[in-house]
Amino acid sequence: MRTLSEVLPPPRQPLPHFDITLPPPDITRWADGNCGIAGVHHFEASQPGPHAVITALMHGNEYAGAWVLDTLLSRSVRPVRGRLSLIFLNLQAFARFDPERPTLSRFVEEDMNRLWCPELVRSGHTSLEMERVRAISPIIETADMLLDIHSMLWPAPPVLLSGLTTKSLAHAKALSAFQPGTPWVVQDAGHETGPRLIDHVHFASNRTRATACLLEAGQHWLPNSRLVAYTTACLFLQQAGVITPQPDLTVLPSPRLPRTATVTHCVQAHTARFTFIKPFCSGDIIPKKGTVLAIDGAEEIRTPYDNCLLVMPNLRPMRGHTAVRLGRPAEA
Template identity: 55%
Template sequence: MEPPTSGRDFSVRTTPKKRLSEQLPPTSRTLPSLPIELPQPDLSYWCEGNVGIPGVHRLTAALPGPHVAITALMHGNEYAGAIVLADLLRRGFVPRRGTLSLIFLNLAAFARFSPQNPIMSRFVDEDMNRLWDTPPAGSASHSSEQARVRQLLPYIETIDRLLDLHSMLWPADPLMLAGPSEKGVSLAASIGMPPLIVADGGHRAGPRLIDMTHFTSPHSAAQACLLEAGQHWTWAALKTTQDTVRQFLSVSEIDKASEHSEEPLTIADVTHRITAHTGHFRFIHPFASGTVIPARGTLIAQDGPDEIRTPYDHCLLVMPNFRTARNHTAVRLARIRS
């Protein structure tokens, strides 16, 4: 459990005298249905890039303006974002002002995608979205992802505003992760979709792209946020990605104004990141991301001998992971801002 919250909160992790393991449903090891509605896109024409870095495309307007970027394929099997970026390139999109960079991040993992085993191409050696420090630390020696991050870091540090495109394994409504900085919340709120914005501190295993000091430091004006568009490979996730990218380009003055969603925004702050201490983490129910648990102290999961309970009333569950490995994030608990 990280980070800790106020002592006034109910402890989320307790060890009861009587274990409940045998009473819990086997949700932790059951994969969801994996409908592959979206065919894998052909990115061969875009792999080279146009700045001397594979997969990086820089589009420049005649008028001055900020350097805005959209990244896709942080994980090789999350390609709804890649479809959207490839479509912009195919249409010969030109920004209204400033510079737009479209970046395909983990092309090596993407090349390994197979519909027969679609979850196995998330990465080649290790999760790229835990390596964004300077230089990457704690990663596997000579990993494909570490080499790619080192190649991209100098370019990423020139970006003023970034949207990182992802999707989810487990069925869930889309949300925007704003990272640990209020600058990320501000950017996500300006985009205005999806309607749920979650401010969080990332993962114990290492920093995400949006957690880079370049985007989170109060001494920098740069901003970043991360879209989780819904379940992988679905038309719904692609539609959410298209709409969010269109609005991001509009508010960044890169494209003409688009129709802004009038749906009210919900902003929630992650107070606890629940990390699995054992290889036997199980939820008591297949909770969907975005579920609000009304009562403080409600049992939601078991981690070996430990019970995981909600630390306050109206606790929001963010992206439960039903195949949690030891030392990986199982779920984030968040308090909705009033």
């Protein structure tokens, strides 16, 4: 006979109090852009080279990347070869950021990072975010290399996400190898609800050489997330050969072997009472197959194999949203 504790699900994790120790940057002077598109700054060198693109503010309350673009623009960083585009994406969501309610400015009408589909761009679907994607897509479709900077609600070490192509995996591994802590590099196919920017066919197709990866720099409002994002952005531009080394950039003297994993399961919350059995953290590795991770209604969510990597668990997922991605490390 099952005990009462076995029948009842564990209590849901409460939302923590978030201290905003990294305030939002003032990007007023960059809002107009310099090429006729709001928030887009584009520069070209006299010498030929790749088109490198860095995007920030895909979500309005994830502004570590906006700090990075503000720093690069304030220092008048320019390409020595090729082209450089620095893009503040969801300016209107960012303008709504309120430190008293910091989770409510992720987007205005819909998640911009589910809209990067050429067919959707050409469709009649409309929203504030959709119109912004339409305005920026022509720049994205000329990128040779792209870094999309994000951050996380729940505190966790940084992680680099790539699509499933070998080219984008190599791109992300190169960024990880020279960084303190050697962030995990995770390959995944994205979300059922729509393609992310890094899933755009321009990067996801093996018919092009264009690569993209997504940095989750750490918790949204911690100063270290800004530092991680800046280090990654400068490494990205230096590895592309677009800029000269930055004097304040601290990197490893020699590369380390990156830790890589591939997402095999994307666990969605099917009920409003999805509850993890404890407050797991992104990057946790669960040693044993069959370990219970969460309760979703009457269903137990268990690890599908030994040494299962937890990727960005959302400790309070809404029904229909991703609760956690499960990854198999390459060495497992």
